[in-house]
Every structure is written in C-alpha cells, then in structure tokens.
Amino acid sequence: MSAKNIELNEEQQLALLNEWNSRPDDPPYVKELVELIFPDIPEDMKDGRSKYGRAVKKFLAERSLKAKVSHKHYPKEKPELNEDQKEFISNNCGAMKPMEMAKMVFDDPNISPLDLRYKVLLEFLHTIDNKVKYSDVTNEDAITEGGYSPPKSEARALVRVNKYVHNGIDKEKVTAKIKRNLGTLIGYMHTFRFLHQISTYTIETDRELFESSFVRYTWDKPDLTQEEVDQYIVLSAEVVIASNIQRRVERLQQLLDQNAEDTEGRRMAMSLVEAINTAQTEYNQCVNRQTKLLNELKEKRSQRMSKIMQESASILNLVELWKDEESRNKMIKIADLRKKNLSKEIERLTSMEEIKSRIMGISEEEVLNG
16 A cells, blocks of 8 residues: 555644644654554554655655654764863862763763763863873773772772762861771772672662762771671672662562553462562561671671770870879979989088178177187
C-alpha cells in the first residue's frame, strides 16, 4: 500500500502541528510523530520508511517542514562555560581530575569521557598554565578510565575527604595533625584489600558509596591497625550490600503494585510478597552486622586510646615530679646562696669598728682615750 492511500484526518494533522510547534528548538523525529498519531500499529511499522512514516513526511513537506530521521546524526550545540564554572576549574585543577570537576561543574554524576561537556572542560583546561594543574592528570585519566585511582598526595586526599565529609577540612588551615591523618588515609586506600574490594563494583554509585563510607569512617583515625582497616573495608562493603537490598525491595514492591490490580497477577503477587519478606530479612541482618561490627571497632579503639592516655599520663606525672624536684632544688640553692651572702655581709659589718661604736653609742675619741 502506498502513502497516498493513507490520509491523515484533521485530528492527526492537528496533533502533528501541535507537537511540532511545541518543540521549536528540538524538532521531533519522524518515528516520534508516527508513534503519536498511530499508537496501535506494529513496532516495526513506526519508522520513517514505512507507509505511515511516508504519510507523515508528506504532510510535513507540504508545509515546508522536515522532521529528523533516526539514521542521520544531528550534532548537538556545543555548550559554553560560564564565568563561575571557569573560576571553579581554575581554582581546583591543581587537586582534582577533569572528570571529577566535570561532574561537579555540570552537577551530573553520569558524565562520560565522550560527553561534549567533558570535552569542553578539557579544552578550557588546556588554556590554564601547566604549573597550576594537577601534574599527573593526563596520565592518571588515561590509566584509570573506567577504573579506580586512589589519592596519591595530601592535596588529592583532602579533596576526597571534603567530597564526602560535611565541613571536612579547611585547606587554608591544614595542621600537622591533619597532614598526618591524610597521610595515613592515603596508606589505607592503597592496601590491596581496599583496591580489590572497590574494583569489584561495576556501578559507579556503588563504588562511590563504598569509598565515601570508608573515608568517613577512617580519615580521622591515624592509629588503626591492619586488622581494623580490613574490618572497616568489610563495614563499608556491608553499606553497599544494604543499599542494593533496598533497591531490590523497591523493584519488587513496584512489581507487586502492578500485578495486584489484575486477576492473573494475583498469583504472582504471593511469590513477590515472599521475595520482599526475604529481602527485608536480609536487609535487617545486614544492618545488624554493620551495627555489631561498628560497635566492636569503637570499643577496640576506645580501649587502645584509654591505654595510651594512661601511659601518657604516667609519663607526664614523672615529668611533673622531675620538674617539681628541679624547681625545689633550685629554690633551695637560691636560699642557701642568699643565706651565705647575708652571713658574709654580717661578718663584714661586725668587723667595722666605727659602725660598731656608733651602734653602741660611743665615739671614736672616747674609745681611744678609754
């Protein structure tokens, strides 16, 4: 059947024109228009080359309109960075990778290396002096594209902490203690156990959830043992497991809601209810494991810190005692010296005949004449 045998009625023509006019900056594809006015035709007929598609194109051509076709590439308009975005990139390119900045600048965690926005950011980055850019940015991106790269410097570790910890670290007020914390965090995140665990997550949100949990738990604890680091890795993995269980429960609940309305779906509903209950049980067990493990870690560290404080207190007491004894001996020496000097002065005065005579009320002449 040819296109001329398919005539669009007034309602269909009006629907096409309304759809076309509602999208002046993004004209619809032929397939979209066919689906709009012929919703009940087979899927393989919803194409610009079918008789329905030719009828739509004929109607548009009569009005000097041309819809998009799916087999042709239409380049998107190149985005432009505003001044705030450029300032953010300039201020953070020394400590952040381009992909991290792109996700924050455009507020889109799903940006990929092929995204035009990412390419625009790279173009602007190339205009910045290499002296202020992160030195390993190019090599690191090339090596870890689609993978994971732990922080290798204190500046990079600081960015990770501030990414996940609210009111984390003021980069203008980095003390020796904070530097120590960042240094140990870098060490924690370079252990084989950590790298192996995080590389098992293929979904970016799972990977970030694991990393955020581990960073929040450990960044301010530079005294962890290797066993405790492993336990915090397990704890962070449990957080991801709990999140995945929650997603599964939500999907099952949606299926249950959809099937509860029709008769045939009620048979499936019982299985869905059972699956939801099982998932809820798994979630509760997971949360209990997290609570138990976290309490154990807190108790171990509390006991260790208490022991360290006791030992430190003993040393401080000895120091104070030593200081007290030193001060006491010094005061005794000063008192002895003052006493000795006073004794010498008294002896000198007592040897002065004139002063002795005056004190006794006798003049020198009276003494000489008897």
